[in-house]
Amino acid sequence: MVYRRTHQVVKRLAARRSAILAAARDAAAEGGMAAVQIAPVAVRANVAAGTVYRYFPSKAELISELIAEVSRDELAAIRRAADAAPGPSSALAAAVTTVAVHVLSQRKLAWGILAEPVDVDVSVSRLASRREISGEIAARIEAAVRAGHLPAQDTALAATALLGALHESLVGPLAPENLDDPAKLRDAVQTVTLLALRAVGVMDARARGLVVQAVLPAKALVGA
């Protein structure tokens, strides 16, 4: 063997790989998954189309990794927000608010990852992503139920329904228009969080209090 990868080369390869993934992410953030096409992504990443295939066996694989990456970030953010809350109900409110804010700040990307059409190969990855996030929300509902703050219920179904409500009302085609205005954005987040909390059985008055508390730390995220 007369050739061995030197440390420098390994780093460069990793950097290229990241660049390609980042290019894909940018493309998705701009034009949804439909915009994640090999040739344009390659251009963004400053490589040739063929090079993409040195790093990812297929487009489906590339998109799968993209979804996994975004999902990982999202899950971490949810956990961080929820764990910082003082109790189970607050944690649930924080989790919901976090999802709402994130989804709003990257609408196209969220839409692409959540709802846009893709090949069957990709749907596996997407399903896993959704399952993780839904599972996390379900766990938070579960905790609130155990604490006696919510009535017993099918937490998995409830979590899925909550996410559906958030996505549809915030990034769906009927979502309000001018959510770029920070005030409108905050209103939308509050409204939807309130809906979500009431849906799982939080009383109206109490839900309103939780929403106000949850939105305070989340406001900082809007800038990010």
Next chain:
Amino acid sequence: MVYRRTHQVVKRLAARRSAILAAARDAAAEGGMAAVQIAPVAVRANVAAGTVYRYFPSKAELISELIAEVSRDELAAIRRAADAAPGPSSALAAAVTTVAVHVLSQRKLAWGILAEPVDVDVSVSRLASRREISGEIAARIEAAVRAGHLPAQDTALAATALLGALHESLVGPLAPENLDDPAKLRDAVQTVTLLALRAVGVMDARARGLVVQAVLPAKALVGA
């Protein structure tokens, strides 16, 4: 002019047009919008591919009409169910239950019409469809608010969120598996309707009563 369409010919043309639309609907019900391709649809309708273009200027137009048709039916069903209810809250419950049942009995079709990817041309039609149904739900929420049964709220946003919750939890990728079992199906419909009613501010206890009443007439629809 030596040629004029005779009544018989007009009827035959209309029949063919309907046949093509029906074929498209069947295809969508089986495999989602992706399965609505000109060639297969033509085969189903017993015509040649070119013939489809004698009736619809483009595939986008065909799909748009398909969406409009399904949407019209859906809206009518919702209105029928809601108008038959004794009061505004019952009407809202009936509307939600109707959507749930319909969506479940034609999952693939619903998925295709609601969420599957399509060209921009089609999204206009889809948007209109969604707006109509969401508007109807919003009107029912509005009525319940006016009757003093619900707190004041952004009814448009709430309606959108409700539909999102229904769709995601019933036909989304995380939807429960064996919803073909009638008992499971009814459970799912009840659970989701309950979630929806609580979300807009119906108290838990009262919501449970409304759900039970709403599911009774809707059960008949399951068979259809």
Next chain:
DNA sequence: TGAAGAAGTGAACAACTATTCACGGCGGAT
């Protein structure tokens, strides 16, 4: 420095589908 092999390239290829169009035949008018 030169040999060996890895990484990068991008034009060519392949598969898939919407759309077209020149033609055959049927339906209706006279």
Next chain:
DNA sequence: ATCCGCCGTGAATAGTTGTTCACTTCTTCA
């Protein structure tokens, strides 16, 4: 009966995009 023109046809066309591969360029090591 016979002509005219619309309806129906389906093979050919065209556009799009993922994937391949023969070749070039770069990196490593003796």
